[in-house]
Amino acid sequence: MKPILFLSLISASAFAAERPNIIFIFSDDHAEQAISAYGSKVNKTPHIDRLATGGARFTNSFVTNSICTPSRATLLTGQYSHLNGVPVFNRFDGSRDNVAKHLRAGGYHTGMIGKWHLGSDPTGFDRWIVLPGQGKYWNPDFLVPGKKLKIKGHCTDITGDLGVEWLETRPADKPFFLMLHQKAPHRKWQPDERNMALFKDKTFPEPETLFDDYSTRPAALPENKQTIARDLDKWDLKETPPEGLEGRELIKWKYQRYMQDYLACVQGVDDNVGKVLDYLEKSGLAENTIVIYSADNGWYLGEFGLYDKRFMYEPGLRVPLLAKGPGIKAGITPAEFVANIDLAPTFLDLAGLPVPESMQGRSLAPLLHGESPDDWRKTVYYRYYHTPGHHNTAAHYGVRTQTHKLIYYWDKDAYEMFDLTKDPMEQHNMLVSEEEAKSPEVAKLFTELKAEIVRLQKEFKDDGQYADPSTWPKGSADGPFGDKEPSGEMTVSEAIAESEDPGDGA
Numbered sequence: 162m163k164p165i166l167f168l169s170l171i172s173a174s175a176f177a178a179e180r181p182n183i184i185f186i187f188s189d190d191h192a193e194q195a196i197s198a199y200g201s202k203v204n205k206t207p208h209i210d211r212l213a214t215g216g217a218r219f220t221n222s223f224v225t226n227s228i229c230t231p232s233r234a235t236l237l238t239g240q241y242s243h244l245n246g247v248p249v250f251n252r253f254d255g256s257r258d259n260v261a262k263h264l265r266a267g268g269y270h271t272g273m274i275g276k277w278h279l280g281s282d283p284t285g286f287d288r289w290i291v292l293p294g295q296g297k298y299w300n301p302d303f304l305v306p307g308k309k310l311k312i313k314g315h316c317t318d319i320t321g322d323l324g325v326e327w328l329e330t331r332p333a334d335k336p337f338f339l340m341l342h343q344k345a346p347h348r349k350w351q352p353d354e355r356n357m358a359l360f361k362d363k364t365f366p367e368p369e370t371l372f373d374d375y376s377t378r379p380a381a382l383p384e385n386k387q388t389i390a391r392d393l394d395k396w397d398l399k400e401t402p403p404e405g406l407e408g409r410e411l412i413k414w415k416y417q418r419y420m421q422d423y424l425a426c427v428q429g430v431d432d433n434v435g436k437v438l439d440y441l442e443k444s445g446l447a448e449n450t451i452v453i454y455s456a457d458n459g460w461y462l463g464e465f466g467l468y469d470k471r472f473m474y475e476p477g478l479r480v481p482l483l484a485k486g487p488g489i490k491a492g493i494t495p496a497e498f499v500a501n502i503d504l505a506p507t508f509l510d511l512a513g514l515p516v517p518e519s520m521q522g523r524s525l526a527p528l529l530h531g532e533s534p535d536d537w538r539k540t541v542y543y544r545y546y547h548t549p550g551h552h553n554t555a556a557h558y559g560v561r562t563q564t565h566k567l568i569y570y571w572d573k574d575a576y577e578m579f580d581l582t583k584d585p586m587e588q589h590n591m592l593v594s595e596e597e598a599k600s601p602e603v604a605k606l607f608t609e610l611k612a613e614i615v616r617l618q619k620e621f622k623d624d625g626q627y628a629d630p631s632t633w634p635k636g637s638a639d640g641p642f643g644d645k646e647p648s649g650e651m652t653v654s655e656a657i658a659e660s661e662d663p664g665d666g667a
């Protein structure tokens with residue numbers, strides 16, 4: 162008897178019991194440094210910390226292109242931007258293969274809720290309800306197949322509520338896969354009222370590099386437009402600075418205003434992680450449900466004098482990654498280099514499904530089980546394209562090893578190299594002084610890191626396409642959604658009832 166026939170004889174519910182449910186909670190721009198399990202000095206995240214205590218907290222988790230839309234395309238495809246066709250804020254082609262299609266075909270009930278920002282309708286999901294483009298914090302519209310719905314309230318709480326409602330109304334005879342994607346804490350930070358009240362008068366310690374003068378990194382940092390000093394606008398700050406403040410005092414004031422709103426938005430995300438975890442425990446689903454938390458890109462909390470993401474320095478490159486559930490060892494902190502290309506293969510592997518050749522990442526399941534494979538990657542390759550973009554951030558690629566980092570700004574033909582063991586804040590570019598660059602030790606390291614980039618570009622099939630902005634695919638990640646009139650105001654339950662995909666089962 163062939164295995165496929167054998168499977169068809171097992172009742173669906175018996176099969177469901179064998180395979181774990183998976184909930185992937187994603188947030189937008191949530192810095193690892195703003196999670197207490199990661200040692201935050203500025204806030205506490207008790208609910209995200211529950212995942213660390215009861216499961217795995219990855220200590221070297223990176224993104225391959227630190228920006229929203231490309232990261233989401235990588236999440237779905239397990240591929241770098243140059244292969245999945247989304248190097249910048251362009252539209253994802255929904256006819257491409259994605260992880261949800263595999264899970265759905267493999268017997269999972271699949272759902273996508275919240276921020277999508279890929280410009281095309283979601284495919285591969287039994288039910289989806291997503292924000293148009295960036296979405297709004299207050300009284301947001303949501304898209305379901307063919308319609309736009311308006312829901313009253315704060316987006317973070319609504320997204321959490323939609324998640325619980327989706328779980329309540331799912332078919333009980335199938336394992337499920339739910340992507341629950343928060344808009345928060347994306348700029349221009351508008352917290353819910355309860356957390357705004359909690360954070361409005363707080364003050365936070367400043368990072369060591371808030372007043373970075375960029376003197377050893379002249380290639381791209383001085384011209385960037387994501388600085389706290391110059392680039393936060395009146396919509397970010399929402400208040401006029403006190404009269405007479407200037408220079409460093411004004412930067413300090415802006416930093417505090419920024420952090421108050423940003424961290425209040427993070428707290429809303431944490432509250433809603435708690436809402437989902439509590440529901441899973443109360444309903445008994447926790448026993449067979451894996452919950453994974455991550456963010457779409459790194460983020461600067463004043464380090465290098467910056468907010469935003471993009472640059473390959475540590476705060477931009479690192480993302481939180483935590484997971485708890487059946488089969489995952491409690492309290493482990495895997496230190497292997499993992500990246501967002503690994504998420505799609507991980508979902509499939511956890512579901513007992515094969516990982517297609519097209520995916521470039523590797524399943525994290527062995528690491529979640531407490532194993533440490535000898536042949537795990539020791540370096541990570543990064544490539545950012547969006548130049549000048551919204552923040553005049555020069556395009557670059559690079560490699561991070563366990564001890565060093567090499568960054569290359571190709572339009573400027575400029576390299577930066579850092580020793581992360583001696584200089585974790587990346588303040589000293591070892592190539593800026595000719596004398597140091599020519600020293601045998603530094604020159605040898607530079608040669609080795611350049612060779613490693615070449616090796617990684619070959620391994621990941623990056624031949625430099627999209628390096629020239631004229632080759633970027635057309636179509637915006639923000640549309641086309643404006644042509645649908647929103648419904649009258651809906652409740653979360655009414656909205657979920659509209660979310661079923663009548664599509665082709667793709």
Ligand SMILES: [Ca+2]
Pocket residue numbers: 189190228229457458
């Ligand atoms: Ca983002």
